Amino acid sequence: MAKQFNMDDFIKSCGEPHLACALLLDVSGSMAGDAINSLNNSIKQFKYNVSDDPVARNRVDVALITFGSEVKVVSDFMPVTEMPVPVLRAGGRTDMAAGIDKAVDMVKERTGLYHNLGTPCHKPWIFMITDGLSTSSESAMMQAAQKIKMAESKGSNGHLSFWALGTGDYDQDELFSLTKRVIELRNQDFRGVFDWLSESMAVISQSRPGEDVEFGTLPENVRKAERGRRIDEDWY
């Protein structure tokens, strides 16, 4: 028998400030093998870590979106404790622009929901992971970049934090055209970066308004990208 839905499937602890985080994941063919396996395990660990935090578990809402040849909403925004743990498979092209388009729309929708309900909220996150060059058309990528820029610049603080994590043959210029928050992963081990992400979610969801949030140190295999510097260059 199928289980009926209850309110907690959508949103819980309406009265507490919420933080929406969309994970936008590249599942194109190049991710096959170790990369996709590590990603699957890391998502599981991410869920476990955030759900384990007594405050963050009530406040962090997560959506999973993948992009390969097409965009797929693996799960819409829901409390982190309710999110499914998918087994993602890699294959196909890299329609990044369509993925971004979908993720930004979903974040806007979620924000709208918070406002309609009267649920306080923090600035939402989109955390994109990619290992290659987008196969979307140039104009589609420009539109996606524009869409991020619009969402990030609205209001006094901006209404979105878009992060891009590149690994493998990712194109640095392409990611920098989307956001200034570009970080790179030296190998295909996603564990550390997801630990960092869960820690960041916990810290932000409990932060005091107006206070600068101190993120934890990036794991050893991740660093802030700098234009013109290649992965594995000066990496020790």
Add this chain to the structure above:
Amino acid sequence: MKIEYKGISGTVYVIDEEKIARGGEGSIHNIQNNVTQVAKIFKTEYRNREREEKLILMVQTKMSEDLLEQITWPQDVIYDSMGFAGYIMPKLKSTDVITAVYNNENGVTYDCKKRLLTAMNLCVAVQNIHEMGQVCGDLNPQNICINLDENDRKNVFHITMVDADSYHISADGKTYRCEVGLAEYIAPEIQKKLSEGYTLKNAKLPTYTKESDLFALAVHIFTLLMNGCHPFACAKDNTIQQINDSFDKNSVVTPQPIDNIKDGFFPFYHKKEGITYPVYAPSFEALPEKICNLFVRTFTDGYDNPQKRAGTQEWIDTLQECAGVNCSNIIKCVKGHEYFNHNKYCPFCGIEERMRGILILPQNDNLEPLTSYKAGSQTSQQKEQHDSNGIIALVLIFIILFAAVCIKACNGTISQSAITDMTVGELHDEADMLIYK
């Protein structure tokens, strides 16, 4: 491994290295052969003279056993070979915090009677601290523990205040400040100082006061009685009036609780165009008038004059009176929700209806509905309901558009194209917000 610490009282404590809890400033450890107490060991960077002095002062206050059940007051200051290291305090019976009641966590629903009991016990705990001549300061929900063991009839819903070492302690003309706080529980007079660039460490005293505690206390009582809703949270008002505003690029957005605290805007009592109280909360009128009056005094009158805020005893008396003898003023609806008997209809059934309306209506035509992630497991009944909601949505859109045209016809300031081009999706784009970070 065990480590020895010596107390200022002369007692030697053998402490387990294993942490039973950890916080930003230090960690909590069990003490060997001692089941009633625990030790808090500070990280090296937090071991300073000021903190040591404050704790030495606190342990001099003699506390009865009963009082120690209500607050984990420091009982001994401890030292290792390097010097000051931490302190000894009573061990908590339960580490659940009050948000479990706010949010009906772990699948348990806490009804009105239990929430009233919790509120009254919180008042008693704060009152005890005030009677000691001290101020809590950081009254955030993580510092308010509650016994949720319903088999423990004598102690269930009893409150224990924790993190007492951060409290705002005054003695002999010196104040040891509470230097931390969660903004949603900080009174406006302190928020004003903080928005001028000061911190709780360097703002001119007074920062925390008994009156600022009474502000936080009222926030907790409100949250308890109003289904977990913060008194300064607000929602976008999606009534017809709002459509008119949405044409303006600077249209009304919903401020966050902290903004409303600073502005003294209490959305359940004050009216502002385009803003209403949250969907998941009952209306203010669902509370007895006497309780409403105390909230208005605390949040509105108290904005200009903190002295006007309702006191702890006043809260206890009023909550008790409104509950009635044996809670005779609390009634139950067919669904089992408990509410005050002056309500014509069950306010909580009303919330369920409103929530359902917002959660299931598709928000944007381009998007899959919220239920899509489980679409395969939907029952046909749910699908039907979904479809009928879609029809209701269409009817609503029609009504809204029609109303917009009417409004336009009345004031003639909006272009025809603006109205016809308006879609629900675009309306949604206007739902932008003021954000914390």
